[in-house]
Amino acid sequence: MTESGAPYLLQVRNLKKHYVSKSGFLGRKNPVVKAVDGIDLNIRKGEILGLVGESGCGKSTLGRSILRLIQPSSGNIVFEGKDILSYNHEQMRLMRKEMQIIFQDSGAALNPRMTVGEILGAPLDIFGLAKEEEKERRIIELLELVGLNKAYVNRFPHEFSGGQKQRIGIARALAVQPKLIVCDEPVSALDVSVRAQILNLMKELKHKFELTYLFISHDLSVVHHLCDRIAVMYLGKIVEIADRDKLYRNPSHPYTRTLLSAIPNPDPELKRERIVLEGDVPNPANPPSGCPFHTRCPYRMDRCSAQAPYLKQMGEGHSVSCHLVDTSL
Amino acid sequence: MLKLVGIPAPEKRVDQYPHELSGGMRQRVMIAMALSCNPELLIADEPTTALDVTVQAQILEVMKELKEKFSTSIMMITHDLGVVAEMADSVIVMYAGTVVEYSDVKSLYKKPLHPYTEGLMNSLPKIDDPKDELTTIPGTVPSLYEMPKGCRFAPRCPYAQDVCRQETPELYEVDHRKVRCFLYTDKMGGREA
Numbered sequence: 448m449t450e451s452g453a454p455y456l457l458q459v460r461n462l463k464k465h466y467v468s469k470s471g472f473l474g475r476k477n478p479v480v481k482a483v484d485g486i487d488l489n490i491r492k493g494e495i496l497g498l499v500g501e502s503g504c505g506k507s508t509l510g511r512s513i514l515r516l517i518q519p520s521s522g523n524i525v526f527e528g529k530d531i532l533s534y535n536h537e538q539m540r541l542m543r544k545e546m547q548i549i550f551q552d553s554g555a556a557l558n559p560r561m562t563v564g565e566i567l568g569a570p571l572d573i574f575g576l577a578k579e580e581e582k583e584r585r586i587i588e589l590l591e592l593v594g595l596n597k598a599y600v601n602r603f604p605h606e607f608s609g610g611q612k613q614r615i616g617i618a619r620a621l622a623v624q625p626k627l628i629v630c631d632e633p634v635s636a637l638d639v640s641v642r643a644q645i646l647n648l649m650k651e652l653k654h655k656f657e658l659t660y661l662f663i664s665h666d667l668s669v670v671h672h673l674c675d676r677i678a679v680m681y682l683g684k685i686v687e688i689a690d691r692d693k694l695y696r697n698p699s700h701p702y703t704r705t706l707l708s709a710i711p712n713p714d715p716e717l718k719r720e721r722i723v724l725e726g727d728v729p730n731p732a733n734p735p736s737g738c739p740f741h742t743r744c745p746y747r748m749d750r751c752s753a754q755a756p757y758l759k760q761m762g763e764g765h766s767v768s769c770h771l772v773d774t775s776l
Numbered sequence: 777m778l779k780l781v782g783i784p785a786p787e788k789r790v791d792q793y794p795h796e797l798s799g800g801m802r803q804r805v806m807i808a809m810a811l812s813c814n815p816e817l818l819i820a821d822e823p824t825t826a827l828d829v830t831v832q833a834q835i836l837e838v839m840k841e842l843k844e845k846f847s848t849s850i851m852m853i854t855h856d857l858g859v860v861a862e863m864a865d866s867v868i869v870m871y872a873g874t875v876v877e878y879s880d881v882k883s884l885y886k887k888p889l890h891p892y893t894e895g896l897m898n899s900l901p902k903i904d905d906p907k908d909e910l911t912t913i914p915g916t917v918p919s920l921y922e923m924p925k926g927c928r929f930a931p932r933c934p935y936a937q938d939v940c941r942q943e944t945p946e947l948y949e950v951d952h953r954k955v956r957c958f959l960y961t962d963k964m965g966g967r968e969a
Contacts, residue, residue: 501828608916638855638917643899643910650909665828672901672910695903709833711858713900715881723837724830726784727798 455525456627456659457513459488462522464505464512478732482508483519484683487758490627495653495660497674497691499667499706501728505683506663510629513661514546515539526627544574547620551632553612557604563590563615564600570622589618593648610641614648621652629661634669646673667710671695676764679703682731682739685758689765699767701744738770746771777808780845781838800831804838811842821853836863857900861885869893872918872928875947878954889955891933927958939963 464483482505490496500506512519515531524532531542550556557566567586571577577585587597593614604612613633620628633649634642650673653660664670670677671691678688679702687700698704705722724743729735735742741751750770758768778786781804794802803823810818820839824832836859843850852863860867860881867884869877869892877890888894898911915932918924924931930940939958947954948961959967 501830610916639857639896640899640913641916643901643912646901647909647912667829668901668903671903672906705830709829710903711832711836711856711862713857713861713885713897713902715861715864715885721833723833727800727831728828 453491453493455489456492456494456527457488457490457661458523458525459486459513460523460525462486462488462509462512462524463520464508464517465520480732481683481734482731483512486522486683486685488678488685488688490659490661492626492659493657494676495662495674497670497677498661498663498680499665499670499677500680501665503728503731504680505731506665506680507631509680510548510631510661510663514543514548514629516548541574544623545625546627546629547623547625548629548631549613549616549620549633551635553609553616553633553636554604556616557612557619559604562601562603563595566604566615567618567622570619574623576623585622589622592621592652593618608641609637610645613637613645617645617648617652621656624656625658627659627661629663631663632665633662635664635666642669649673667706679706682729682734684739684768686740686769687765687767688758693762693765697765699761699765699772700740700769701746701771702740738768777812778805780811780842781805781808782834783808798831799827800834803827803835807835807838807842811846811848814846815848817849817851819851819853822855823852824859825854825856832859839863857896869896872923873920874928874956875954876929876956878947880953883951883953889950889953889960890929890957891935891959892929895932927956935959935964937964 462483463481463485466480466482486509488496498506498509508517511517513524519532522532523530526542526545531539534542564586567589568582571582571585586600590597590600595611595614595618604615607615630649634645637645646669649660652658662670662674674691676688676690677694678685679700680686681702687694687698687703694703695707698707705724708720708722722745726743729739729742735752737752737755738744741747744751748770756768756770758766759772760766761772778789783789783801783804789797797805823839824835827835839850840863842848852860854860864881866878866880868875869890871892877884877888877893879889884893885897888897892913895913899913901910913932918928918931926942927933927936927940927945930936933940945956945958947956950960958964
Protein backbone atom coordinates (compact mmCIF):
# COMPACT_ATOMS: atom_id res chain seq x y z
CA MET A 448 0.00 0.00 0.00
CA THR A 449 1.10 3.53 -0.67
CA GLU A 450 1.09 6.20 1.94
CA SER A 451 -1.40 8.75 0.68
CA GLY A 452 1.05 11.55 1.38
CA ALA A 453 3.42 10.55 -1.44
CA PRO A 454 3.75 13.27 -4.09
CA TYR A 455 2.03 12.90 -7.44
CA LEU A 456 4.26 11.44 -10.10
CA LEU A 457 1.77 11.89 -12.89
CA GLN A 458 -1.25 14.12 -13.21
CA VAL A 459 -3.51 13.91 -16.22
CA ARG A 460 -6.01 16.72 -16.77
CA ASN A 461 -8.95 16.59 -19.15
CA LEU A 462 -7.03 14.43 -21.62
CA LYS A 463 -8.74 13.83 -24.94
CA LYS A 464 -7.92 11.82 -28.00
CA HIS A 465 -10.43 12.22 -30.77
CA TYR A 466 -9.97 10.44 -34.06
CA VAL A 467 -11.59 11.99 -37.11
CA SER A 468 -12.69 9.22 -39.40
CA LYS A 469 -11.66 9.66 -43.02
CA SER A 470 -14.85 8.14 -44.32
CA GLY A 471 -16.71 11.46 -44.66
CA PHE A 472 -18.82 11.13 -47.77
CA LEU A 473 -20.37 13.73 -50.10
CA GLY A 474 -19.81 16.58 -47.70
CA ARG A 475 -21.34 14.77 -44.76
CA LYS A 476 -19.69 15.52 -41.48
CA ASN A 477 -16.91 13.14 -40.60
CA PRO A 478 -17.76 11.10 -37.53
CA VAL A 479 -15.44 11.73 -34.59
CA VAL A 480 -14.39 8.77 -32.47
CA LYS A 481 -13.82 9.96 -28.95
CA ALA A 482 -11.47 7.20 -27.82
CA VAL A 483 -10.38 9.10 -24.75
CA ASP A 484 -12.83 11.78 -23.74
CA GLY A 485 -11.78 14.08 -20.93
CA ILE A 486 -9.85 11.92 -18.48
CA ASP A 487 -8.53 13.15 -15.14
CA LEU A 488 -6.08 10.91 -13.29
CA ASN A 489 -3.47 11.25 -10.58
CA ILE A 490 -0.85 8.64 -9.86
CA ARG A 491 1.23 8.96 -6.72
CA LYS A 492 4.83 7.91 -6.59
CA GLY A 493 5.14 4.21 -5.78
CA GLU A 494 1.51 3.48 -6.51
CA ILE A 495 -0.02 0.90 -8.83
CA LEU A 496 -3.09 2.30 -10.52
CA GLY A 497 -5.24 -0.26 -12.30
CA LEU A 498 -7.21 0.72 -15.39
CA VAL A 499 -10.00 -1.67 -16.32
CA GLY A 500 -12.70 -1.77 -18.95
CA GLU A 501 -13.89 -3.76 -21.92
CA SER A 502 -12.14 -3.84 -25.27
CA GLY A 503 -12.55 -0.65 -27.22
CA CYS A 504 -13.19 1.53 -24.16
CA GLY A 505 -9.95 3.47 -24.71
CA LYS A 506 -7.70 1.97 -22.03
CA SER A 507 -4.73 1.42 -24.32
CA THR A 508 -5.23 4.72 -26.11
CA LEU A 509 -5.09 6.44 -22.74
CA GLY A 510 -1.94 4.54 -21.73
CA ARG A 511 -0.18 5.37 -24.96
CA SER A 512 -1.37 8.99 -24.95
CA ILE A 513 0.25 9.47 -21.55
CA LEU A 514 3.59 8.42 -23.04
CA ARG A 515 2.76 10.46 -26.15
CA LEU A 516 3.20 7.38 -28.30
CA ILE A 517 -0.15 8.62 -29.55
CA GLN A 518 -0.43 12.38 -29.75
CA PRO A 519 -3.40 13.45 -27.57
CA SER A 520 -5.89 15.96 -29.01
CA SER A 521 -5.99 18.17 -25.93
CA GLY A 522 -5.48 18.25 -22.17
CA ASN A 523 -2.46 18.27 -19.88
CA ILE A 524 -0.04 15.57 -18.83
CA VAL A 525 2.05 16.67 -15.89
CA PHE A 526 4.96 14.41 -14.98
CA GLU A 527 6.86 15.45 -11.86
CA GLY A 528 5.44 18.93 -12.12
CA LYS A 529 6.33 19.45 -15.81
CA ASP A 530 3.72 19.59 -18.54
CA ILE A 531 5.17 17.13 -21.04
CA LEU A 532 2.47 17.79 -23.61
CA SER A 533 4.25 21.04 -24.49
CA TYR A 534 7.59 19.26 -24.96
CA ASN A 535 9.20 19.14 -28.38
CA HIS A 536 10.50 15.98 -29.98
CA GLU A 537 13.96 16.06 -28.37
CA GLN A 538 12.66 16.93 -24.90
CA MET A 539 10.15 14.10 -25.20
CA ARG A 540 12.84 11.67 -26.29
CA LEU A 541 14.74 12.38 -23.09
CA MET A 542 11.54 12.05 -21.05
CA ARG A 543 11.11 8.48 -22.27
CA LYS A 544 13.97 7.50 -20.02
CA GLU A 545 11.59 8.17 -17.14
CA MET A 546 8.49 6.50 -18.61
CA GLN A 547 8.47 3.09 -20.24
CA ILE A 548 5.84 0.67 -21.50
CA ILE A 549 5.33 -3.10 -21.44
CA PHE A 550 3.12 -4.46 -24.19
CA GLN A 551 0.57 -7.25 -24.25
CA ASP A 552 1.94 -9.09 -27.25
CA SER A 553 5.52 -9.56 -26.13
CA GLY A 554 6.28 -11.51 -29.31
CA ALA A 555 5.39 -8.61 -31.57
CA ALA A 556 7.07 -6.07 -29.30
CA LEU A 557 10.54 -7.62 -29.69
CA ASN A 558 12.49 -7.22 -32.90
CA PRO A 559 12.83 -10.77 -34.30
CA ARG A 560 16.18 -9.97 -35.93
CA MET A 561 17.87 -8.78 -32.77
CA THR A 562 19.36 -10.98 -30.08
CA VAL A 563 18.29 -10.52 -26.50
CA GLY A 564 21.58 -8.80 -25.79
CA GLU A 565 20.98 -6.30 -28.61
CA ILE A 566 17.40 -5.72 -27.52
CA LEU A 567 18.46 -4.88 -23.97
CA GLY A 568 21.50 -2.95 -25.18
CA ALA A 569 19.50 -0.66 -27.49
CA PRO A 570 17.96 1.55 -24.76
CA LEU A 571 21.39 1.77 -23.07
CA ASP A 572 22.93 3.01 -26.34
CA ILE A 573 20.11 5.42 -27.10
CA PHE A 574 20.45 7.21 -23.79
CA GLY A 575 24.23 6.70 -23.57
CA LEU A 576 23.87 4.96 -20.24
CA ALA A 577 26.58 2.34 -20.57
CA LYS A 578 29.32 1.34 -22.99
CA GLU A 579 31.29 -1.80 -23.77
CA GLU A 580 32.08 -3.84 -20.63
CA GLU A 581 29.78 -1.75 -18.51
CA LYS A 582 27.02 -2.41 -21.04
CA GLU A 583 27.70 -6.15 -21.10
CA ARG A 584 27.59 -6.23 -17.34
CA ARG A 585 24.33 -4.28 -17.23
CA ILE A 586 22.67 -6.59 -19.80
CA ILE A 587 23.57 -9.67 -17.74
CA GLU A 588 22.31 -7.91 -14.62
CA LEU A 589 18.98 -7.17 -16.34
CA LEU A 590 18.58 -10.77 -17.45
CA GLU A 591 19.19 -12.05 -13.94
CA LEU A 592 16.81 -9.46 -12.54
CA VAL A 593 13.90 -10.86 -14.53
CA GLY A 594 14.86 -14.46 -13.87
CA LEU A 595 16.42 -15.38 -17.20
CA ASN A 596 19.61 -17.37 -17.63
CA LYS A 597 22.53 -15.13 -18.70
CA ALA A 598 23.51 -17.76 -21.27
CA TYR A 599 20.45 -16.64 -23.28
CA VAL A 600 22.07 -13.34 -24.22
CA ASN A 601 22.79 -14.38 -27.82
CA ARG A 602 19.44 -16.01 -28.50
CA PHE A 603 16.67 -14.56 -30.64
CA PRO A 604 13.12 -13.83 -29.42
CA HIS A 605 11.56 -16.81 -31.27
CA GLU A 606 13.62 -19.19 -29.12
CA PHE A 607 11.69 -18.16 -26.02
CA SER A 608 8.30 -19.06 -24.59
CA GLY A 609 5.57 -16.43 -24.12
CA GLY A 610 6.39 -15.92 -20.47
CA GLN A 611 10.10 -15.58 -21.17
CA LYS A 612 9.42 -13.05 -23.95
CA GLN A 613 7.39 -11.01 -21.50
CA ARG A 614 10.35 -11.16 -19.09
CA ILE A 615 12.56 -9.75 -21.86
CA GLY A 616 9.98 -6.99 -22.43
CA ILE A 617 10.09 -6.15 -18.73
CA ALA A 618 13.91 -6.17 -18.70
CA ARG A 619 13.95 -3.79 -21.67
CA ALA A 620 11.60 -1.39 -19.87
CA LEU A 621 13.80 -1.54 -16.76
CA ALA A 622 17.04 -0.95 -18.68
CA VAL A 623 16.77 2.83 -18.47
CA GLN A 624 15.69 2.80 -14.81
CA PRO A 625 12.35 4.52 -15.42
CA LYS A 626 10.08 5.97 -12.74
CA LEU A 627 6.79 5.10 -14.41
CA ILE A 628 5.92 1.97 -16.39
CA VAL A 629 2.70 1.73 -18.34
CA CYS A 630 1.79 -1.97 -18.40
CA ASP A 631 -0.65 -2.61 -21.23
CA GLU A 632 -2.30 -5.99 -20.54
CA PRO A 633 1.09 -7.58 -19.78
CA VAL A 634 -0.31 -10.94 -18.67
CA SER A 635 -3.43 -11.28 -20.80
CA ALA A 636 -1.80 -13.55 -23.36
CA LEU A 637 -0.23 -15.89 -20.81
CA ASP A 638 -1.37 -19.16 -19.25
CA VAL A 639 -2.52 -19.07 -15.63
CA SER A 640 0.59 -20.73 -14.20
CA VAL A 641 2.95 -18.44 -16.15
CA ARG A 642 0.74 -15.43 -15.47
CA ALA A 643 1.24 -15.94 -11.74
CA GLN A 644 5.03 -16.02 -12.24
CA ILE A 645 5.02 -12.72 -14.16
CA LEU A 646 2.70 -11.02 -11.65
CA ASN A 647 4.99 -12.02 -8.81
CA LEU A 648 7.99 -10.72 -10.73
CA MET A 649 6.31 -7.38 -11.41
CA LYS A 650 5.42 -6.98 -7.76
CA GLU A 651 8.95 -7.81 -6.67
CA LEU A 652 10.52 -5.36 -9.14
CA LYS A 653 8.14 -2.62 -8.10
CA HIS A 654 9.34 -2.85 -4.51
CA LYS A 655 12.98 -3.22 -5.44
CA PHE A 656 13.11 -0.12 -7.65
CA GLU A 657 10.26 1.90 -6.14
CA LEU A 658 8.45 1.88 -9.47
CA THR A 659 5.07 3.32 -10.26
CA TYR A 660 2.78 1.34 -12.56
CA LEU A 661 -0.23 2.23 -14.62
CA PHE A 662 -1.59 -1.28 -15.04
CA ILE A 663 -4.07 -1.73 -17.88
CA SER A 664 -6.13 -4.91 -17.84
CA HIS A 665 -9.57 -6.28 -18.47
CA ASP A 666 -9.09 -8.95 -15.80
CA LEU A 667 -10.57 -7.79 -12.51
CA SER A 668 -9.02 -10.53 -10.42
CA VAL A 669 -5.52 -9.70 -11.69
CA VAL A 670 -6.11 -6.01 -11.04
CA HIS A 671 -7.35 -6.77 -7.55
CA HIS A 672 -4.23 -8.77 -6.83
CA LEU A 673 -1.76 -6.14 -7.97
CA CYS A 674 -3.23 -2.65 -7.71
CA ASP A 675 -3.58 -0.07 -4.94
CA ARG A 676 -6.22 1.99 -6.71
CA ILE A 677 -8.48 1.18 -9.63
CA ALA A 678 -10.12 3.26 -12.34
CA VAL A 679 -12.99 1.79 -14.38
CA MET A 680 -13.38 3.07 -17.95
CA TYR A 681 -16.38 2.91 -20.24
CA LEU A 682 -16.44 4.42 -23.72
CA GLY A 683 -13.54 6.81 -23.24
CA LYS A 684 -14.54 8.06 -19.80
CA ILE A 685 -13.72 7.08 -16.25
CA VAL A 686 -16.96 6.03 -14.55
CA GLU A 687 -15.55 5.13 -11.16
CA ILE A 688 -12.22 5.44 -9.38
CA ALA A 689 -11.44 4.26 -5.87
CA ASP A 690 -9.01 2.49 -3.59
CA ARG A 691 -8.96 -1.21 -4.32
CA ASP A 692 -10.85 -2.41 -1.27
CA LYS A 693 -13.46 0.33 -1.52
CA LEU A 694 -14.13 -0.51 -5.14
CA TYR A 695 -14.54 -4.23 -4.58
CA ARG A 696 -16.53 -3.90 -1.35
CA ASN A 697 -18.70 -1.03 -2.36
CA PRO A 698 -18.87 -0.74 -6.15
CA SER A 699 -21.12 2.23 -6.81
CA HIS A 700 -21.41 2.60 -10.55
CA PRO A 701 -23.82 0.09 -12.12
CA TYR A 702 -21.16 -0.75 -14.71
CA THR A 703 -18.58 -1.59 -12.04
CA ARG A 704 -21.14 -3.81 -10.32
CA THR A 705 -21.86 -5.59 -13.57
CA LEU A 706 -18.18 -6.14 -14.29
CA LEU A 707 -17.62 -7.57 -10.83
CA SER A 708 -20.61 -9.86 -11.05
CA ALA A 709 -19.57 -11.08 -14.49
CA ILE A 710 -16.24 -12.56 -13.37
CA PRO A 711 -16.62 -16.33 -13.51
CA ASN A 712 -15.78 -17.47 -10.01
CA PRO A 713 -13.65 -20.58 -9.54
CA ASP A 714 -16.00 -21.99 -6.93
CA PRO A 715 -18.79 -24.19 -8.28
CA GLU A 716 -20.80 -24.10 -5.04
CA LEU A 717 -21.07 -20.35 -5.00
CA LYS A 718 -24.30 -19.16 -6.55
CA ARG A 719 -24.20 -15.47 -7.02
CA GLU A 720 -26.68 -13.09 -8.31
CA ARG A 721 -25.35 -12.12 -11.67
CA ILE A 722 -26.26 -8.96 -13.48
CA VAL A 723 -26.27 -9.87 -17.15
CA LEU A 724 -26.20 -6.78 -19.31
CA GLU A 725 -28.22 -6.39 -22.44
CA GLY A 726 -26.44 -5.67 -25.67
CA ASP A 727 -22.89 -4.78 -26.54
CA VAL A 728 -20.62 -1.85 -25.96
CA PRO A 729 -22.00 0.93 -28.19
CA ASN A 730 -20.03 2.06 -31.22
CA PRO A 731 -17.69 4.82 -30.01
CA ALA A 732 -18.21 6.69 -33.30
CA ASN A 733 -21.85 7.05 -32.37
CA PRO A 734 -22.02 7.14 -28.59
CA PRO A 735 -25.34 7.38 -26.77
CA SER A 736 -26.53 10.76 -25.56
CA GLY A 737 -26.26 11.65 -21.89
CA CYS A 738 -24.58 8.97 -19.81
CA PRO A 739 -22.71 6.64 -22.20
CA PHE A 740 -23.82 3.62 -20.18
CA HIS A 741 -27.56 4.38 -20.15
CA THR A 742 -28.37 2.05 -23.09
CA ARG A 743 -27.28 -0.99 -21.07
CA CYS A 744 -27.88 0.19 -17.53
CA PRO A 745 -30.44 -1.72 -15.45
CA TYR A 746 -31.18 1.37 -13.33
CA ARG A 747 -31.56 3.97 -16.07
CA MET A 748 -33.80 6.96 -15.44
CA ASP A 749 -35.15 9.61 -17.82
CA ARG A 750 -32.42 11.93 -16.76
CA CYS A 751 -29.66 9.56 -17.89
CA SER A 752 -30.32 9.86 -21.61
CA ALA A 753 -30.59 13.64 -21.44
CA GLN A 754 -27.77 14.71 -19.20
CA ALA A 755 -24.24 13.34 -18.87
CA PRO A 756 -23.12 12.78 -15.29
CA TYR A 757 -19.62 13.75 -14.23
CA LEU A 758 -17.18 12.30 -11.71
CA LYS A 759 -18.18 13.31 -8.21
CA GLN A 760 -16.45 12.48 -5.00
CA MET A 761 -18.64 10.33 -2.79
CA GLY A 762 -16.12 9.52 -0.10
CA GLU A 763 -12.43 9.67 0.72
CA GLY A 764 -10.66 8.58 -2.46
CA HIS A 765 -13.80 7.31 -4.17
CA SER A 766 -15.38 9.10 -7.14
CA VAL A 767 -18.28 7.99 -9.29
CA SER A 768 -19.91 9.33 -12.42
CA CYS A 769 -23.58 8.38 -12.10
CA HIS A 770 -26.87 10.22 -11.50
CA LEU A 771 -27.93 7.52 -9.05
CA VAL A 772 -25.22 8.60 -6.69
CA ASP A 773 -26.41 12.24 -6.55
CA THR A 774 -30.00 11.25 -5.94
CA SER A 775 -29.13 8.90 -3.11
CA LEU A 776 -27.11 11.57 -1.35
CA MET B 777 -32.88 -19.92 -34.36
CA LEU B 778 -31.51 -16.35 -34.22
CA LYS B 779 -34.24 -15.40 -31.80
CA LEU B 780 -33.39 -18.37 -29.60
CA VAL B 781 -29.80 -17.28 -29.12
CA GLY B 782 -30.94 -13.81 -28.19
CA ILE B 783 -30.13 -11.72 -31.23
CA PRO B 784 -32.21 -8.54 -31.27
CA ALA B 785 -34.12 -7.76 -34.49
CA PRO B 786 -33.40 -11.19 -36.06
CA GLU B 787 -35.47 -10.34 -39.17
CA LYS B 788 -32.93 -7.63 -39.95
CA ARG B 789 -29.80 -9.43 -38.81
CA VAL B 790 -30.44 -12.45 -40.99
CA ASP B 791 -29.54 -10.43 -44.10
CA GLN B 792 -26.33 -9.03 -42.64
CA TYR B 793 -22.77 -10.21 -43.16
CA PRO B 794 -20.55 -11.38 -40.30
CA HIS B 795 -18.38 -8.24 -40.35
CA GLU B 796 -21.45 -6.18 -39.54
CA LEU B 797 -21.94 -8.03 -36.26
CA SER B 798 -20.08 -7.63 -32.99
CA GLY B 799 -17.96 -10.41 -31.48
CA GLY B 800 -20.71 -11.47 -29.09
CA MET B 801 -23.29 -11.49 -31.88
CA ARG B 802 -21.03 -13.59 -34.10
CA GLN B 803 -20.58 -16.13 -31.31
CA ARG B 804 -24.38 -16.25 -30.92
CA VAL B 805 -24.72 -16.96 -34.64
CA MET B 806 -22.17 -19.76 -34.33
CA ILE B 807 -24.17 -21.29 -31.49
CA ALA B 808 -27.34 -21.01 -33.56
CA MET B 809 -25.61 -22.77 -36.48
CA ALA B 810 -24.31 -25.55 -34.26
CA LEU B 811 -27.69 -26.13 -32.66
CA SER B 812 -29.80 -25.91 -35.82
CA CYS B 813 -29.59 -29.67 -36.47
CA ASN B 814 -30.52 -30.61 -32.88
CA PRO B 815 -27.22 -32.26 -32.08
CA GLU B 816 -26.87 -34.48 -29.04
CA LEU B 817 -23.34 -33.29 -28.38
CA LEU B 818 -22.00 -29.77 -28.81
CA ILE B 819 -18.23 -29.30 -28.66
CA ALA B 820 -17.47 -25.73 -27.64
CA ASP B 821 -13.80 -24.89 -28.11
CA GLU B 822 -12.97 -21.82 -26.00
CA PRO B 823 -16.30 -20.20 -26.96
CA THR B 824 -15.85 -17.13 -24.78
CA THR B 825 -12.10 -16.66 -24.66
CA ALA B 826 -12.06 -13.78 -27.14
CA LEU B 827 -14.98 -11.98 -25.49
CA ASP B 828 -15.19 -9.35 -22.78
CA VAL B 829 -16.44 -10.40 -19.36
CA THR B 830 -19.89 -8.86 -19.70
CA VAL B 831 -20.42 -10.44 -23.12
CA GLN B 832 -18.92 -13.71 -21.87
CA ALA B 833 -21.55 -13.75 -19.12
CA GLN B 834 -24.29 -13.31 -21.76
CA ILE B 835 -22.97 -16.15 -23.95
CA LEU B 836 -22.63 -18.54 -21.00
CA GLU B 837 -26.24 -17.76 -20.02
CA VAL B 838 -27.41 -18.50 -23.57
CA MET B 839 -25.52 -21.81 -23.63
CA LYS B 840 -26.96 -22.87 -20.27
CA GLU B 841 -30.51 -22.00 -21.34
CA LEU B 842 -30.26 -23.86 -24.63
CA LYS B 843 -28.71 -26.88 -22.97
CA GLU B 844 -31.79 -27.15 -20.74
CA LYS B 845 -34.16 -26.54 -23.60
CA PHE B 846 -32.73 -29.08 -26.03
CA SER B 847 -31.01 -31.35 -23.46
CA THR B 848 -27.81 -31.15 -25.48
CA SER B 849 -24.60 -32.45 -23.93
CA ILE B 850 -21.76 -29.95 -24.06
CA MET B 851 -18.05 -30.60 -24.13
CA MET B 852 -16.56 -27.28 -23.12
CA ILE B 853 -12.88 -26.71 -23.90
CA THR B 854 -11.41 -23.81 -21.95
CA HIS B 855 -8.40 -22.64 -19.95
CA ASP B 856 -10.55 -20.52 -17.66
CA LEU B 857 -11.13 -22.26 -14.33
CA GLY B 858 -13.88 -19.78 -13.51
CA VAL B 859 -15.87 -20.71 -16.61
CA VAL B 860 -15.45 -24.40 -15.78
CA ALA B 861 -16.73 -23.92 -12.24
CA GLU B 862 -19.77 -22.18 -13.57
CA MET B 863 -20.69 -24.43 -16.47
CA ALA B 864 -19.40 -27.94 -15.96
CA ASP B 865 -20.77 -31.01 -14.20
CA SER B 866 -17.60 -33.05 -14.57
CA VAL B 867 -14.11 -31.95 -15.55
CA ILE B 868 -11.09 -33.45 -17.29
CA VAL B 869 -7.76 -31.75 -16.64
CA MET B 870 -5.15 -32.23 -19.35
CA TYR B 871 -1.41 -31.68 -19.21
CA ALA B 872 1.02 -32.11 -22.11
CA GLY B 873 -1.25 -34.37 -24.13
CA THR B 874 -2.53 -36.62 -21.35
CA VAL B 875 -5.51 -36.64 -19.04
CA VAL B 876 -4.18 -36.12 -15.54
CA GLU B 877 -7.42 -35.86 -13.60
CA TYR B 878 -11.08 -36.69 -14.09
CA SER B 879 -13.58 -35.61 -11.49
CA ASP B 880 -16.96 -34.12 -10.78
CA VAL B 881 -16.77 -30.37 -10.58
CA LYS B 882 -17.47 -29.90 -6.87
CA SER B 883 -14.86 -32.36 -5.58
CA LEU B 884 -12.31 -30.98 -8.04
CA TYR B 885 -12.57 -27.45 -6.68
CA LYS B 886 -12.85 -28.62 -3.09
CA LYS B 887 -9.79 -30.80 -3.26
CA PRO B 888 -7.78 -31.12 -6.45
CA LEU B 889 -6.02 -34.49 -6.52
CA HIS B 890 -3.30 -34.08 -9.11
CA PRO B 891 -0.40 -31.76 -8.21
CA TYR B 892 -0.86 -29.97 -11.54
CA THR B 893 -4.52 -29.22 -10.81
CA GLU B 894 -3.50 -28.05 -7.36
CA GLY B 895 -0.87 -25.76 -8.91
CA LEU B 896 -3.39 -24.30 -11.35
CA MET B 897 -5.87 -23.52 -8.58
CA ASN B 898 -3.18 -21.91 -6.45
CA SER B 899 -1.93 -19.65 -9.22
CA LEU B 900 -5.29 -17.91 -9.56
CA PRO B 901 -5.52 -14.53 -7.84
CA LYS B 902 -8.60 -14.68 -5.63
CA ILE B 903 -10.61 -11.60 -4.83
CA ASP B 904 -12.11 -12.94 -1.61
CA ASP B 905 -8.78 -14.28 -0.36
CA PRO B 906 -6.02 -11.89 -1.41
CA LYS B 907 -2.43 -12.99 -1.02
CA ASP B 908 0.73 -10.96 -1.34
CA GLU B 909 2.39 -13.45 -3.58
CA LEU B 910 0.81 -15.98 -5.88
CA THR B 911 1.90 -19.59 -5.65
CA THR B 912 3.30 -20.55 -9.02
CA ILE B 913 4.11 -23.74 -10.85
CA PRO B 914 7.84 -23.52 -11.54
CA GLY B 915 9.07 -23.96 -15.10
CA THR B 916 7.03 -24.18 -18.30
CA VAL B 917 5.08 -26.78 -20.24
CA PRO B 918 7.55 -29.17 -21.95
CA SER B 919 7.94 -29.05 -25.70
CA LEU B 920 6.11 -31.86 -27.49
CA TYR B 921 9.40 -32.95 -29.03
CA GLU B 922 11.18 -33.33 -25.72
CA MET B 923 8.71 -35.00 -23.43
CA PRO B 924 10.26 -35.90 -20.10
CA LYS B 925 10.54 -39.57 -19.26
CA GLY B 926 8.11 -40.97 -16.70
CA CYS B 927 5.38 -38.64 -15.53
CA ARG B 928 5.19 -35.65 -17.86
CA PHE B 929 4.59 -33.28 -14.97
CA ALA B 930 7.46 -34.60 -12.81
CA PRO B 931 10.01 -31.86 -13.71
CA ARG B 932 7.62 -29.19 -12.38
CA CYS B 933 6.05 -31.19 -9.58
CA PRO B 934 6.80 -30.33 -5.93
CA TYR B 935 6.12 -33.91 -4.83
CA ALA B 936 8.12 -35.70 -7.54
CA GLN B 937 10.31 -38.63 -6.51
CA ASP B 938 12.53 -41.03 -8.43
CA VAL B 939 9.66 -43.30 -9.42
CA CYS B 940 7.96 -40.34 -11.16
CA ARG B 941 11.00 -39.75 -13.34
CA GLN B 942 11.33 -43.43 -14.29
CA GLU B 943 7.84 -44.84 -14.75
CA THR B 944 4.73 -43.43 -16.37
CA PRO B 945 1.71 -43.35 -14.06
CA GLU B 946 -1.68 -44.63 -15.20
CA LEU B 947 -5.05 -43.15 -14.41
CA TYR B 948 -5.83 -44.55 -10.94
CA GLU B 949 -9.30 -44.58 -9.52
CA VAL B 950 -9.57 -42.71 -6.24
CA ASP B 951 -12.93 -42.14 -4.57
CA HIS B 952 -14.98 -42.23 -7.83
CA ARG B 953 -12.49 -39.88 -9.43
CA LYS B 954 -9.48 -40.62 -11.59
CA VAL B 955 -5.98 -39.23 -11.25
CA ARG B 956 -2.71 -39.93 -13.06
CA CYS B 957 -0.28 -39.70 -10.16
CA PHE B 958 1.81 -42.13 -8.12
CA LEU B 959 0.93 -40.27 -4.93
CA TYR B 960 -2.28 -42.26 -4.78
CA THR B 961 -0.62 -45.67 -5.20
CA ASP B 962 1.45 -47.96 -3.02
CA LYS B 963 4.53 -46.66 -4.80
CA MET B 964 4.35 -43.39 -2.87
CA GLY B 965 2.48 -43.88 0.34
CA GLY B 966 -1.03 -44.17 -1.09
CA ARG B 967 -2.43 -40.71 -0.36
CA GLU B 968 -6.17 -40.55 0.27
CA ALA B 969 -8.51 -38.31 -1.63
